[in-house]
Amino acid sequence: MKESLLLTPGPTNVPKRVLDKTALPMIHHRTKEFQGILERVNANLQKIFLTRGPVMTFASSGTGAMEASITNLLSKGDTVIVVTAGKWGERYREIAQAYGLNVKSYEIPYGQAVTLEVVEKALSEHREAKAMLTTLCETSTAVMHPVREIAQLTRKTDTLLFVDAISGLMCDPLKMEEWGIDVVVCGSQKGLMLPPGLGFVALSDRAVAAIAKSTLPKYYFNFEQTIKAIKKNDTPFTPAVNLIRGLDEALLMLLEEGVENVWARHARVAEFVRQNMKVLGLTLFSQAPSSGLTAVKMPAGIDSKDLIKTMRDQHQVVMANGQGELQGKIVRFAHMGFACTLPDAKTGLDAFTDALKKAQSVQAPAV
Amino acid sequence: MKESLLLTPGPTNVPKRVLDKTALPMIHHRTKEFQGILERVNANLQKIFLTRGPVMTFASSGTGAMEASITNLLSKGDTVIVVTAGKWGERYREIAQAYGLNVKSYEIPYGQAVTLEVVEKALSEHREAKAMLTTLCETSTAVMHPVREIAQLTRKTDTLLFVDAISGLMCDPLKMEEWGIDVVVCGSQKGLMLPPGLGFVALSDRAVAAIAKSTLPKYYFNFEQTIKAIKKNDTPFTPAVNLIRGLDEALLMLLEEGVENVWARHARVAEFVRQNMKVLGLTLFSQAPSSGLTAVKMPAGIDSKDLIKTMRDQHQVVMANGQGELQGKIVRFAHMGFACTLPDAKTGLDAFTDALKKAQSVQAPAV
Numbered sequence: 001m002k003e004s005l006l007l008t009p010g011p012t013n014v015p016k017r018v019l020d021k022t023a024l025p026m027i028h029h030r031t032k033e034f035q036g037i038l039e040r041v042n043a044n045l046q047k048i049f050l051t052r053g054p055v056m057t058f059a060s061s062g063t064g065a066m067e068a069s070i071t072n073l074l075s076k077g078d079t080v081i082v083v084t085a086g087k088w089g090e091r092y093r094e095i096a097q098a099y100g101l102n103v104k105s106y107e108i109p110y111g112q113a114v115t116l117e118v119v120e121k122a123l124s125e126h127r128e129a130k131a132m133l134t135t136l137c138e139t140s141t142a143v144m145h146p147v148r149e150i151a152q153l154t155r156k157t158d159t160l161l162f163v164d165a166i167s168g169l170m171c172d173p174l175k176m177e178e179w180g181i182d183v184v185v186c187g188s189q190k191g192l193m194l195p196p197g198l199g200f201v202a203l204s205d206r207a208v209a210a211i212a213k214s215t216l217p218k219y220y221f222n223f224e225q226t227i228k229a230i231k232k233n234d235t236p237f238t239p240a241v242n243l244i245r246g247l248d249e250a251l252l253m254l255l256e257e258g259v260e261n262v263w264a265r266h267a268r269v270a271e272f273v274r275q276n277m278k279v280l281g282l283t284l285f286s287q288a289p290s291s292g293l294t295a296v297k298m299p300a301g302i303d304s305k306d307l308i309k310t311m312r313d314q315h316q317v318v319m320a321n322g323q324g325e326l327q328g329k330i331v332r333f334a335h336m337g338f339a340c341t342l343p344d345a346k347t348g349l350d351a352f353t354d355a356l357k358k359a360q361s362v363q364a365p366a367v
Numbered sequence: 368m369k370e371s372l373l374l375t376p377g378p379t380n381v382p383k384r385v386l387d388k389t390a391l392p393m394i395h396h397r398t399k400e401f402q403g404i405l406e407r408v409n410a411n412l413q414k415i416f417l418t419r420g421p422v423m424t425f426a427s428s429g430t431g432a433m434e435a436s437i438t439n440l441l442s443k444g445d446t447v448i449v450v451t452a453g454k455w456g457e458r459y460r461e462i463a464q465a466y467g468l469n470v471k472s473y474e475i476p477y478g479q480a481v482t483l484e485v486v487e488k489a490l491s492e493h494r495e496a497k498a499m500l501t502t503l504c505e506t507s508t509a510v511m512h513p514v515r516e517i518a519q520l521t522r523k524t525d526t527l528l529f530v531d532a533i534s535g536l537m538c539d540p541l542k543m544e545e546w547g548i549d550v551v552v553c554g555s556q557k558g559l560m561l562p563p564g565l566g567f568v569a570l571s572d573r574a575v576a577a578i579a580k581s582t583l584p585k586y587y588f589n590f591e592q593t594i595k596a597i598k599k600n601d602t603p604f605t606p607a608v609n610l611i612r613g614l615d616e617a618l619l620m621l622l623e624e625g626v627e628n629v630w631a632r633h634a635r636v637a638e639f640v641r642q643n644m645k646v647l648g649l650t651l652f653s654q655a656p657s658s659g660l661t662a663v664k665m666p667a668g669i670d671s672k673d674l675i676k677t678m679r680d681q682h683q684v685v686m687a688n689g690q691g692e693l694q695g696k697i698v699r700f701a702h703m704g705f706a707c708t709l710p711d712a713k714t715g716l717d718a719f720t721d722a723l724k725k726a727q728s729v730q731a732p733a734v
Contacts, residue, residue, distance in 0.1 A: 003392045011608060014393045022609065023390030025370045026381045026562060028685050059427050059564045061604040064587040098586045189605060195393060197426045197564050197607030217584070219465045220431035237428040238556060240564030241378060242389065243610075318395050 004312075005339060007348045008320045009139040009167050009293045011189040011196050012337040014246075015253060018193060022246040029241050035233040037248050042230055044251035045200065048169070048192075048259065049184055051176040055202040056226045057247070059240040062166035062187030065199030067095050068221030069162055069183050073207060075215040076100040078130040081122045081159070083114045083150075087140035087323050092133040092164055099216055104129065110326070113288035114145045119153050130210075131160045131183075136168030140323050142286040142295035142332060144172045148179045155180035160207055166190060170254060171266045171292030171336050182207040188243065191262075191292065193250045193338040197243045203227075266291035269335040269345045276349050280356065285330045293334040295322070301363050303328045307355040315351035371679075372706060374715045375687045376506040376534050376660045378556040378563050379704040381613075382620060385560060389613040396608050402600040404615050409597055411618035412567065415536070415559075415626065416551055418543040422569040423593045424614070426607040429533035429554030432566030434462050435588030436529055436550050440574060442582040443467040445497040448489045448526070450481045450517075454507035454690050459500040459531055466583055471496065477693070480655035481512045486520050497577075498527045498550075503535030507690050509653040509662035509699060511539045515546045522547035527574055533557060537621060538633045538659030538703050549574040555610065558629075558659065560617045560705040564610050570594075633658035636702040636712045643716050647723065652697045660701040662689070668730050670695045674722040682718035 006013050027033055045055035058065055074080065080101045082093040085108035096103050106122050108114050114134060122132070132154055136147050147163050154161040160182040165174055169184070170191030176184050181204065188198035203223070211223050225236040254262055270291040274284060277296050285295035298304050304321050305328055311317040320332040333352065335345050373380045394400055412422035425432055441447065447468045449460040452475035463470050473489050475481050481501060489499065499521055503514050514530050521528040527549040532541055536551070537558030543551050548571065555565035570590070578590050592603040621629055637658040641651060644663050652662035665671050671688050672695055678684040687699040700719065702712050 004394065006393060006395060008395050010605065011393050011395060019390040019392070019609075022562075023386040025386070026373060026378050026556075027371065028373060028375050028378060029563070031685075059607075060431070060587060061426050061606075063604045064427070064431075067586045095586045099584045187605070189393075189608075195389075195607065195609040196396070196605045197610055217466045219434045219462045220427060237430045238377065238554070238563045239428075240426075240562065240607075240610075241556075242386075242562040243564055243607075318398075 004316045004318050005344060005347055006318050007334050007339060007344070008318050009190065009332060009334040009336060010187070012193065012334065013339045014193055014195055015338050017253065018246045018249045021249045022195065022242045024242065024245055027241065029235065029239055034241065037245060039233045041244060041248050041251060044255060047255060048251060049176050049202040050174070050178065050259070051202050051204070053177070053203045053205060053208065054227045054230055055200060056223065056230065057244065058199045058221060059197060060199040061196060062185065062199050063091065064221065065185045065187065065201050066092055066164055068223070069185055069201050070095050070099055070101070071216040071218040071221060072223040073160065073183065073210045073214050074101060074130055075213065077102055079104060079126055079128050081106065081126055081129045081132040083108070083119060083122060083132065083134045085112055085114060085141065085143060086110055086135070086138035088138055088164055089135045092135070096133065110141050111143065111285050111287055113143050114150065116146065116149055116153065119150050123153060123157055123159060127157070129159045131162050133162045136163050136165040136174055137172050137290040137292045139167045139293060140326070142290055142293045143288050144168065144290035147174065147181060151180045160210060167292055167336065168290065170262050172290050173263045176202060177204070188247065191337045193253065194243065194246050197240055198247060266335065266340050269340050269342060270294060272342060273333060273335055273345050273349065280353065292336045293332055295330045295332050297330055302359045304331045306359045307331055307352065310355035310358055311351040315354065317348055317351040319348070371683045371685050372711060372714055373685050374701050374706060374711070375685050376557065376699055376701040376703060377554070379560065379701065380706045381560055381562055382705050384620065385613045385616045388616045389562065389609045391609065391612055394608065396602065396606055401608065404612060405602070406600045408611060408615050408618060411622060414622055415618060416543050416569040417541070417545065417626070418569050418571070420544070420570045420572060420575065421594045421597055422567060423590065423597065424606070424611065425566045425588060426564065427566040428563060429552065429566050430458065431588065432552045432554065432568050433459055433531055435590070436552055436568050437462050437466055437468070438583040438585040438588060439590040440527065440550065440577045440581050441468060441497055442580065444469055446471060446493055446495050448473065448493055448496045448499040450475070450486060450489060450499065450501045452479055452481060452508065452510060453477055453502070453505035455505055455531055456502045459502070463500065477508050478510065478652050478654055480510050481517065483513065483516055483520065486517050490520060490524055490526060494524070496526045498529050500529045503530050503532040503541055504539050504657040504659045506534045506660060507693070509657055509660045510655050511535065511657035514541065514548060518547045527577060534659055534703065535657065537629050539657050540630045543569060544571070555614065558704045560620065561610065561613050564607055565614060633702065633707050636707050636709060637661060639709060640700060640702055640712050640716065647720065659703045660699050662697045662699050664697055669726045671698045673726045674698055674719065677722035677725050678718040682721065684715055684718040686715070
């Protein structure tokens with residue numbers, strides 16, 4: 001069976017070097033060998049998140065890590081601002097609501113990026129806000145939000161900036177410490193080139209200081225215990241040993257290439273895909289596109305599910321449909337992580353072009 | 368490097384058949400291929416937990432699954448009875464306390480099993496209790512608690528029985544539905560022969576009915592959404608795709624052997640280890656030993672860490688020390704999951720015997 005090319009916004013293809021590490025014979029986690037791995041992983045995660053603060057790894061999906069950022073840094077009734085323009089910003093809002101936070105929601109239309117005007121307005125209307133929650137790459141619309149500029153505003157206030165960078169990290173630039181972002185959340189199966197199963201949360205100094213004030217209940221996701229454990233190259237609970245051995249390898253690969261080079265590769269491939277979509281006469285959905293994926297609007301009368309099916313069945317290329325109201329209306333063509341190369345993008349474009357042609361020929365049969 | 372024999376109470380050695388599945392090229396989780404795997408996994412989990420109710424799989428450690436059982440079935444202020452005789456019963460108690468439950472704790476001395484007298488007393492003193500929390504195999508003391516008999520008492524009341532079977536399942540017998548247990552929690556890295564990274568929760572009908580009454584906050588661990596997703600061979604959040612492919616294989620292996628045969632193998636190996644410890648003139652710590660591991664008391668003047676070091680460094684055999692106050696006083700010799708065979712136990716016993724001799728010769732040098 002031919003291996004599929006996953007041009008979906010996660011999971012993405014995983015390098016064989018990484019997969020091989022995930023299948024090594026089991027070792028115990030309370031050993032010098034595994035402690036050595038944890039020490040290297042924790043140091044290398046800081047080089048990827050670009051922070052000197054703690055970067056915590058949990059056995060969980062990215063959503064679990066988002067939830068952990070809420071339960072460990074906030075308390076019931078705290079005001080939080082959510083600035084959102086898509087499904088993933090809405091997920092952060094839902095989690096905040098599930099924990100009884102006083103949520104102030106600022107919605108930007110799908111396809112657009114969060115504007116600094118809205119951020120400034122929100123911060124001035126809610127000076128009491130403990131946190132602002134937003135997204136780096138909004139994969140539902142393929143938009144990159146200007147988190148660098150947002151942080152320039154939040155860092156002057158007492159409002160902590162939480163960024164869901166689950167699909168954005170290592171695709172779109174993010175310099176956590178330099179830009180003054182307080183919380184960065186990530187997942188393993190996107191830019192980090194791993195199978196799903198790990199979630200990450202990185203904290204600034206002032207986010208670490210907020211832990212002691214939080215009264216929301218928590219147990220498994222516990223930042224205080226996790227930070228203590230990191231200092232001893234340990235984990236509070238049994239870690240996902242083999243996924244972490246894979247993480248070790250994936251981080252080495254990313255650092256061999258260099259963080260800035262990885263970002264540049266994503267920008268280059270993204271530009272290539274966008275240009276080719278324009279050549280095909282198609283319009284992009286996103287008005288501020290991320291380098292992790294491209295959302296392409298379907299011409300009138302064409303359903304994206306037909307293209308996706310043709311690509312999958314005839315080309316072994318997997319792309320994603322739109323979500324919610326965008327279902328059928330866009331194709332989401334990811335160039336994320338290990339599958340972000342010009343040859344992979346070319347394969348994807350060839351499949352897409354063929355599928356589009358077939359969909360159009362069905363729609364308008366030759367006279 | 369020679370592969371270590373993990374005779375620790377988790378992680379245990381993982382069969383190559385299973386490891387190979389965890390390293391397959393990545394596939395997307397919203398595909399027919401992965402839905403087929405989920406369908407088979409969910410059906411086979413029911414054959415392992417011996418229930419027709421839902422068995423949910425989470426990307427998390429076993430502790431996350433324990434926490435999920437509390438947050439999804441109970442509410443703040445609910446009375447819960449904890450019957451405990453070791454570190455893992457205490458963990459369930461800690462989680463209940465972290466969520467503001469009204470915890471009634473009944474402690475049995477370490478090394479002993481929970482008695483039915485204590486269970487009856489607890490149930491009669493707290494008829495209002497929504498749940499009783501206990502443990503199948505208390506790995507800190509190598510005790511098996513009589514969950515079958517406990518369930519005969521709880522099933523006549525409105526108190527749900529929650530059993531932490533993280534290290535017990537597939538080592539000690541447990542017939543969830545027949546015995547009338549309401550909640551069974553498990554982890555992947557013990558009797559289920561997988562790497563760590565998955566947690567499981569199985570529910571009886573009356574446990575499912577309790578979900579709607581629970582008001583504790585939750586998001587990632589959400590039983591209502593997870594049960595809905597299971598019915599569609601789906602998951603609410605991105606699952607740990609490759610660990611689940613490994614789970615699929617491990618469940619097939621266990622079912623090929625047969626559940627009762629797996630239990631019988633554990634009982635046979637456990638008996639072999641216990642008999643040989645007696646031949647060595649040693650005493651067992653546990654007064655009601657589990658079939659998953661044996662806890663052996665150290666003779667006076669011998670520190671278990673010395674034996675553990677000799678076994679690890681000279682025999683590549685890994686066993687566990689006691690925890691907390693039992694540190695240095697016992698060796699925990701596991702025969703759990705894939706490493707529960709007579710040859711593996713024999714290798715463990717040879718290493719143990721050699722290490723004991725060396726420790727004794729240091730203690731009393733030849734005249």
